[in-house]
Amino acid sequence: MVKKTNGAKKMTVVRLEDQPLSSYPWIAYQKGFNTLREVAEYFNVDYDKLKNAVETTPRRQTKVISGIVKKILKYDTSYNGKILTIKEIQEMTGFSKSVIEKRLTRKWSVEKIINTPVRKKHKTESFTINGKTYHGLEEVSRAFGISWMTLRDRVYHQEMSIEEAVYKPVRPGKEKNSCFWCLGKEWKNFSALCAEYQLSEATVRDNQKKNPNKTLDDIILKMLNKRPYCYVVYGKDYPTVKAIAVAYQVEYQKLYSRMRTKAKYGSIEEIIETLKNDDALNRI
Numbered sequence: 001m002v003k004k005t006n007g008a009k010k011m012t013v014v015r016l017e018d019q020p021l022s023s024y025p026w027i028a029y030q031k032g033f034n035t036l037r038e039v040a041e042y043f044n045v046d047y048d049k050l051k052n053a054v055e056t057t058p059r060r061q062t063k064v065i066s067g068i069v070k071k072i073l074k075y076d077t078s079y080n081g082k083i084l085t086i087k088e089i090q091e092m093t094g095f096s097k098s099v100i101e102k103r104l105t106r107k108w109s110v111e112k113i114i115n116t117p118v119r120k121k122h123k124t125e126s127f128t129i130n131g132k133t134y135h136g137l138e139e140v141s142r143a144f145g146i147s148w149m150t151l152r153d154r155v156y157h158q159e160m161s162i163e164e165a166v167y168k169p170v171r172p173g174k175e176k177n178s179c180f181w182c183l184g185k186e187w188k189n190f191s192a193l194c195a196e197y198q199l200s201e202a203t204v205r206d207n208q209k210k211n212p213n214k215t216l217d218d219i220i221l222k223m224l225n226k227r228p229y230c231y232v233v234y235g236k237d238y239p240t241v242k243a244i245a246v247a248y249q250v251e252y253q254k255l256y257s258r259m260r261t262k263a264k265y266g267s268i269e270e271i272i273e274t275l276k277n278d279d280a281l282n283r284i
Contacts (some may be wrong), residue, residue: 008081046072106158144190146189196242233272250276
């Protein structure tokens with residue numbers, strides 16, 4: 001734009017940000033751009049993918065491509081009607097790029113990212129679950145029968161709440177290797193404990209939620225005591241074949257198999273004695 005001042009020509013520079021949006025060839029999220037490449041660079045999307053989408057997507061307003069940009073964005077960074085860049089979120093929060101990208105990958109909204117502080121590892125950190133306070137992840141691990149390493153990964157790396165970390169089921173084979181104690185015995189993981197006593201993992205977890213002040217030992221024992229006793233061995237009641245095998249230190253599969261054909265192998269007591277004798281001979 002050129003203006004005359006006292007007979008002399010004076011150049012007036014119009015800043016891009018002062019231009020009305022309608023003057024730009026392309027508009028996305030209330031921002032104007034002169035080229036599609038500028039759009040791609042600003043939103044950190046693939047230029048060829050954007051160009052192809054613009055050319056093949058019918059639009060009412062030919063300039064406005066916000067919807068197209070949103071569809072091909074790697075992360076949903078919409079916030080208050082705008083799309084923010086990773087750098088803009090960094091400036092708002094002070095968080096590192098890796099923390100922000102990790103949270104976006106987990107489908108966190110920008111609002112949740114902004115309002116959730118980064119948790120720092122602290123050996124003496126306390127956790128409150130259902131109104132009860134636990135001092136450190138080790139106490140949580142013992143109380144809920146979930147390995148300390150799994151808890152640490154969920155709380156500090158996956159940034160789960162302590163309730164979610166405790167109650168979210170662990171897929172078989174996915175639990176971090178870390179043992180815990182329950183009923184006077186060391187267990188590789190929660191699944192192993194439940195399998196040993198033939199209990200449903202989901203039911204045990206549900207009982208933990210309903211009885212936050214009870215230890216895992218108390219909950220397991222209560223569930224076992226509710227069972228109708230099915231077997232009497234040497235005058236003592238046992239709820240499962242597994243319980244008998246554990247009590248008399250014999251192999252569960254062999255005991256179970258022979259008990260199914262008692263006519264051939266005799267009473268439960270006779271089967272146990274035979275298995276013990278076989279085991280003793282094998283050690284010689």
